[in-house]
Amino acid sequence: MSSQAPTALHILEHVFGYTAFRGEQQAIVEHVAAGGDALVLMPTGGGKSLCFQVPALMREGTAVVVSPLIALMQDQVSALVEAGVKAAFLNSSLDTESARAVERALYDGSLDLLYVAPERLMTPRFLDQLDHLRDTHRLALFAIDEAHCVSQWGHDFRPEYLQLSILPERYPSIPRIALTATADRQTREEIANRLRLNDARRFVSSFDRPNIRYTIVDKDDPRRQLLGFIRDEYPTEAGIVYCLSRRKVEETAAWLQEHGLKALPYHAGLPQEVRAEHQTRFLREDGLIMVATIAFGMGIDKPDVRFVAHLDLPRSIEGYYQETGRAGRDGQTAQAWMAWGAQDVVQQRRMIDESEGSEEFKRLARNRLDVLVGLVEATTCRRQHLLAYFGEAAEPCGNCDNCLHPPQTWDATEAARKALSCVYRTGQRYGAGHLIDVLRGDATEKVSERGHDSISTFGIGSDLDEKRWRTVFRQLVARELLSVDHERYNALMLTDLARPLLRGESSFLLRLAPEKARNRSRRSTARTDIPGGIPTTLFDRLRAWRAALAKERNIPAYVIFHDATLREIAIARPGSLAELGHMPGIGDRKLEAYGEAILELVRDAA
Structure with a gap:
């Protein structure tokens, strides 16, 4: 080796133990090492960290890594120290003496990488230290991890990230690299604008995670469906289960524990020390299941998460992609499993309508939810739908539920018209249960009391069973041909979108529930599958x-x-x-x- 600075490949092999870069890693590393700014979009598990760690070791001085989660910095730094890199973190978890020791190492220029939270970076004390490094030519680069935190459209928005726009003003000659695992076109532009990276070179990798299998099922006793999925596929493996509410998180974790699985709850309402303990256990123990709200997960580095399950519909495809991307970071096979129902869509729309956001925010949120509903209702390849959202074309993947078990469809146009007519004839005042009784001709006491056994739609749907009718109503709500009046006990009402179907100007196709496949030759993933x-x-x-x-x-x-x-x-x-x-x-x-x-x-x- 000559006296010149080490090359990217030399560092990759001798420090990190790999003989070749993947995808665009090498181009990113060389661009940043040469002093260029970069905006990097790379899927979870794609090797984002190497994109700033390698140039940090190629350039003179200390690289400062902005990370939003102090709880994970220690593990990230531990991994670097294991590899022989001089790395440290500076956050509120350190006592005064330890923090001073890190600051001295920073001042002396003896650190290769320093991880800091954005709040710490913006303090006058820390900025003064950065000024010293700049003035002594020992400030290598800035890496802004989880850059989507700057976007006000995402659920991971961190207002302190907005202040990072000061970096190009104060340190104009220091290269910056912003990285995220998920961002649609709008979020990319927002990241570039807010971090003042409009002129930065953009590296957009494929968003495909071919090792993840996507499976979406209709809700039918979802807890038992979840338990069956875990027992069939991953009885001893680590996984994450996402729920929408804190109460559901705690109830689901307790229920899984009762059925012999190692499960812990995690949500923002738990005491900080409990959250920290549960997160630490998840990261350090094998085979633990974390049941959580979306408060858990960003920056999770655990490579052997074998599944991510959703018991409630996420808020958007972007959120779904980000959350499912926490599975299979090691490149081994993993699964993204979700149970959904039309009530999920109703609940999400209600949350949007009642939020304090602007009308523009609500409109975009509704649009994003509609795209997600399109994914769960899809009868063709899930991966194609998912990647299309990020502007990426793909062939059918052969590794999602729709590809592996193509769903049958049936023409539900006539049934949907009957359902809409029944809603209208009964005065748009009743929920699905009562309407199904009317359609099937079940002369219950309530049907008779209300005189609904004598209207024109009574008994016109006796050819379909209750389960099939519930599917029809669920999809009519999901596709917004019916709306739900929460003030009147979830009464169903017609919307303007129902008119074309009632007039015979459109059709209504539904997927049939697939037969349950039990004859697996082996589990899709096995810990010892060598x-x-x-x-x-x-x-x-x-x-x-x-x-x-x-x-x-x-x-x-x-x-x-x-x-x-x-x-x-x-x-x-x-x-x-x-x-x-x-x-x-x-x-x-x-x-x-x-x-x-x-x-x-x-x-x-x-």
């Missing part, structure tokens, strides 16, 4: 060794090695340090620290 018929005993031993080491050092197991690295070792069974050094994820520092112990485990398993 290709090539390799025995799993070595992999298990490696994981047990890693778990004991992580517990002893009080850090997450994946900070030491990812499962993917241990799989490669179990397959290759290296016999020397030189061979082990060629395994992905093993840089020089980790080879020196753990090489002999790993080789001993390999020899013992021979």
Whole structure:
């Protein structure tokens, strides 16, 4: 190696243990290392961190990384320290003495990377320290992680991110890289405008996460559907279950616990110390399920989350993509599973209507919700619908429920007209249950009392069972041909969108519920699913060794090695340090620290 600054590939291999960049990583690294600004959109698990960590080590001085979640900084820094990088974090979790030690290291220029929360960065004290680094030519770059926090349209909006626009004014010669895993065109422009990155080079990677299987089911006792999904697919694996309300989070977590699963609740209403404890347990224990509101998840680095489940409809496709993207960060197969019903759509629309946002905000929120409803109602490839939202064309994926089990459709036009007529004939004052009784000709006491057994729509729908009628009403509400009057016990009312269907000018196609497929040849993902018929005993031993080491050092197991690295070792069974050094994820520092112990485990398993 010459006396020149290390190259990107040299750092990638010797520090991080990889021999080649993926996708646009190398172009991003070289652009930022040369002093250019960048706006990077890359899916979760795509390797965003390397896009600023490698140029940070190529450039002179300290790179400052702005991260919104102080609880996760420690793990991110621990992973860098494991790789031999001089990294630290500065946030409110440190005592005064520890914070001063970090500040001294920063002042002395002995840090490669420093992680800070945006609130800390904007303090006069910290800005003075940055001024010192700039004046002594020891400020390498600024990395703004989770850059979508600057967008006021997203649920992760952080007002303190808006202040980061000061950076190009105060430090115009220092390169900046803003990164996010999800942003539609509107959010991209907002990030660029608010962070003053309009002239930055944009790198937009494919939003496809081919290792994630998308499955969406109609709600039918959703808790039991969830339990069946977890028991069938991932009985011992880590996962996240999202619910809309705090109450539902706690009830669902307790219910899963009662049925023998390790589950913890997480929402903003829990005491801070409880949230911190549950998050730490999730990151550091194997096979834990976090039941949470959207307050949990941003920046979650845990690579082996095997599933993300939704028991309620998310607020938008962008939110759905971001939340499901927390599964399968290690590149192994994972699933995004969701149970939904028309009541979810009604609830979301009501929340939008009652929000304090402007009319423009509400209009855009409704539009985004409509696009999401289109995804859940789709009868064609889910991935195509999802990627189309981000402006990306794709072929059918072969790895979503619609591709694997193409849904049957039926022409429900006549049934929908009957339903709409019944709503009208009964005075637009009743809910679906009563209307179904009328349509099916069930002369219940209430139907008779109200004289609805003598109207023209009584009994005209006796050919369909109650479940099918509920599907028709649910879809009429979801597609806004019917609205719900919450003030009158969820009475259904016609909307203007119903007119074309009633006049015979449009049709109404519905998907039939798929048959339940029970004949799986094997689980879609298995923790010990190593290709090539390799025995799993070595992999298990490696994981047990890693778990004991992580517990002893009080850090997450994946900070030491990812499962993917241990799989490669179990397959290759290296016999020397030189061979082990060629395994992905093993840089020089980790080879020196753990090489002999790993080789001993390999020899013992021979």
